[in-house]
Amino acid sequence: MRKLALSDEILLSVQQPARYLGNEMNVVMKDSSLVDIRYAFCFPDVYEIGMSHLGMQILYAMFNKREDVWCERLFSPWTDLDKVMREQHIPLFALESQDPVKNFDFLGFTIQYEMCYTNILQVLDLSGIPLHAADRTGEDPIVIGGGPCAYNPEPLATFFDMFYIGEGETQYDALFDLYKENKKNGGSRMDFLEAAAKLPGIYVPMFYDVAYKEDGTIASFTPNKEGIPATITKELVMDMNDVPYLEKPVVPYLKVTQDRVVLEIQRGCIRGCRFCQAGNIYRPLRERSLEFLKDHAYKMLKSTGHEEISLSSLSSSDYTHLKEIVNFLIEEFQGKGVNISLPSLRIDAFSLDVMSKVQDIKKSSLTFAPEAGTQRMRDVINKGLTEEIILKGAAEAFHGGWNRVKLYFMLGLPTETREDMEGIALLSEKVAELYYDEIPKEQRNGKVQVVASSSFFVPKPFTPFQWAQMCTKEEFLERAYIVKDKFKEMLNRKSLKYNYHEADLTVLEGVLARGDRKVASVVEEVYKNGAMFDSWGEYFNNDTWMQAFETCGVDPDFYTVRERSLDEIFPWDFIDAGVTKEFLKREWLTALGEKVTPNCRQQCSGCGARKFGGGVCFEDKN
Template sequence: MFELEQVLHRVQKPARYVGGEWNVVRKDWDKTAVRVAFAFPDVYEVGMSHLGLQILYHVVNSREDALLERTFAPWVDMEGEMRRRGLPLFTLESHRPVKDFDILAFTLQYEMTFTNILNMLDLAGIPLRSEQRGPGHPLVIAGGPCAFNPEPLADFIDLFVIGEGEEVIHELLDLYLELGGHRLDRQRFLHRAAAIAGVYVPSLYRVEYHADGTISAIEPVASGVPARVVKRVVRNFDRAPFPVKPLVPSLGVVHDRGMLEVQRGCTRGCRFCQAGVIYRPVREKSPATLLQQADEIIRHTGYDEISLVSLSTADYSRIQEMVRSLLDRLEGMGVSVSLPSLRVDAFSVALAREVQRVRRASLTFAPEAGTQRLRDVINKGVTEENLMEAVSAAFAAGWTAIKLYFMIGLPTEREEDLHGIAGLARQVLARGKEMGVPGNRLRVTVSASSFVPKSHTPFQWEPQVEMEELRRRQRTLRGLLKGKGLVFHWHEVEASFLEAVLARGDRRLGRVLEEAWRLGCRFDGWSECFDFEKWQEAFHRAGINPARYAYRRYAYDDLLPWDHIDAGVSRKYLVLEHKRAMEGKATPDCRTGVCPGCGLCPTLEIEPELLEQVEKNASG
């Protein structure tokens, strides 16, 4: 701690490293049987905005025999001080070195944090590669969305949790204690852990390649190890553990408000969206549960805003009733309610107007594509008429600024689709003028990200559009979106390219990640830190052509790097959805009562938990 105090005055944001937040949990180290360090491979402000961290913090610390403390990626100034002084990576609760913990658990939210994982291992004094670790090192585990293609990190992680972690973490901790705790046999633990549903131990699988570099086989190398690892899903979601005494950050973070998870999963079926697959099926919480949790969160934190969190909050079965009940309780306390995700329809705007009567925020809609043809390809289910009705309702309700999110480089995209983006933006701007929005306040912001093909989606077989062509499309949009009231934002194509490489990568990328880290790559998701030239050098040193990963079009019968990871949705269905996309055919939302046949419910022996059934079960 003495060393830490000497360092803090030398860094930009010392509050990132001191801990001591409201609702922090500190346990007696010597009286706790198993100790976990939860590692978020980005800065404090990003990590503390992550609901998954708060959930697992609550789940593990609710056990008498376990503790969980946090560590985050130190910013470059802090890393420099730590390396100069020999200060190891430490946790915020006790300021103990991470290497002293039994388990180091990373969350994988974004491919561009992978070099931070290696950097944190090195700062902790833990060997980078799992094969180099012995009895004196923590078990290094990981989970989260990027674990659905774990292969680029397979050399560095002892085991991955595939799917939701609330239950799996208990099973892993119980197994750890059963096998001797601090004195356990590492390999025996990993072999036993591989038998736990949803656990993938990469060292227990062999990957073989054809002469052309494509994968020929992914097979277990030991008995009792499953050929395919099926994701874990939390059942009876209404009663799932949830933190009503969340940690309150000690400095401004990305999402500084109370978070209320109203449902998990989405039924929309957008074909580019990985989250819509890996979080299936939809599970809703009852209004009674949500109101109780909201009351407790406000009482234990003092937040003046509650955010209703889910992939598509406006799809919650009784969203209007829920919002009205929350506001009736909270408005008198000066607490506002926010919806982070809105559908492109007038209903959502009316809902936004209702929830933001305490405090108004900006409105964002995501048409994703500029023409109806392309929106049908991606199964967006949004029309131009929907968008115009929504923005008209927004302008009528007093909003003066609208944000529109699009993707460029989507499969089958044509020049007219780019012009369609500009056309929609100009229509929205014109509608604002027609409705009397003052010209000095009227603003339409267009953000265009580049499509990145992700595993377990109908577009997993599609290549990414090449960088130079993406740049040309960005230049086209910049030219089309000039004028008063229009603002255009875009993403660096090099970063999107690297994201695609890592999202579609196999184990051979482990060499590239290590080379990139040794060359100084850190915080690749931050534009001020991202250095594409270093990455190009890393690929060169590893003898790997990254274009083979980002630009390859897979055939339906190709063995994909992630085919041994089962997200529950059948390959047959993903192929069918890809074919429908190429034909511009829509697939219905399964909330309509028409089952699209994705195969998840029979595979996982689970059904959607919609409110009618949830409340029936509660009363029964």
């Protein structure tokens, strides 16, 4: 019987004690004395958020298929338990065994969002692991990071022994085998890191030196050891039917953010939105076969008892066999009390027909993402949506019985004008008007509700907009107020609602997304001053961050509002993410010319992803 790391008294004193118990349905339990490698897999946020993440579940299952590896889960303790653990000197533990994390061979982080960076330091600190990679010894775990934020690892480089760049299914077996071989031969920690740095997709920051120009930009980024590659090429799965996928997902004790079976139908995207990092770093599009999806839908629903299944993709409407998989799920499972969730769909006649079959129209709202209020701005960002398409989709939705619509926009996009900002309110008004124009009074399902939300734009690495300037906090808010005031002028204003994201949080996200190694000192300083759970509004303190920038002598404006030249070396330029810098430059200039680039199925634009082989881009024979 497992001995819990926390006493009953402590568990009864904190919120949601089930976060820390482990032992859920489908967890993997092993005898630690019979494995060669123990891997603590951390999502640096609270349990309910981390247990909703598909990538973590996929790698957890994949690692544990190896008899010589035991992968356990780890999440950030909430603030109440964090306080108790520090006061009582309780070491942070993994859920399955309840053993201290410091005793593991690897501590891996999936880094999904910049505002979780301080939680990474929380986990290291509570585990008793030195924050700096340079201070660790053979007694400490190898600390490895992956996920989308690893495409600019530099603000975290000080804290990590290595980063895995790309999709995890390809190189982890080789990394584990290398670790075992090094251990068997009596090799040191440094021996392992040197050998690992030569594996595809593995970046070991300590083996690279950065030199800076007088203006603070990067002069050079070079390996400091022989045999270490100057460029790290991302790892990519090309045959999506030939890699492990979930059959028995861990079923949480608690209600989590995404409490359902998730069926990943494809990776990548053909759309080419110029603001979207995921659409660039996950190129090219790769689909799973219909038979693969049918088989895993059965297995996962049977092994979990979940009552909902969701299709996962950046753009589900672009999946070749969407109609077949949706009809299969409806025919096979809906009559058995299983709900079907269909996110990331374009709103067209087929999608609405499907959603009318799987949703309670009276309770649900439809989501459109125009991203911009005018056609000019949508062309700049290459959204590929016209106002006609948006309004046609809304009209079909209203005829289908819906009367609640959510519209997502961005503010602060490159070249944005007042007309573009006010266009958000005008487009929302047109959608509301459409309801009253299209639906006879006697057929209406109550009044229409249109909720428009705007996030603030962050120019992310490996996008055409990586050269763009960001707005200041004040500029973001000024733009939001312009939109808000325009909403007040609308005839249907009682049917309209507008809200916007936190401006100061967005600015900070921009610094961390585009930062270099100098930003690490700020992350460490702000953590030591109490920052944690920065993505949670009740704990985010912008003043603490601004004070840390001042203390460390780092100017946040250097990473956000500064204009960048086309020949500047970026902190992430040593990574080959597939899309070339030449392609991104071309797209940046095309955006400034307000021109649209066709999607990957219409025409190959030479982004660079061809070199991986397969994928949608190889369907183009020209």
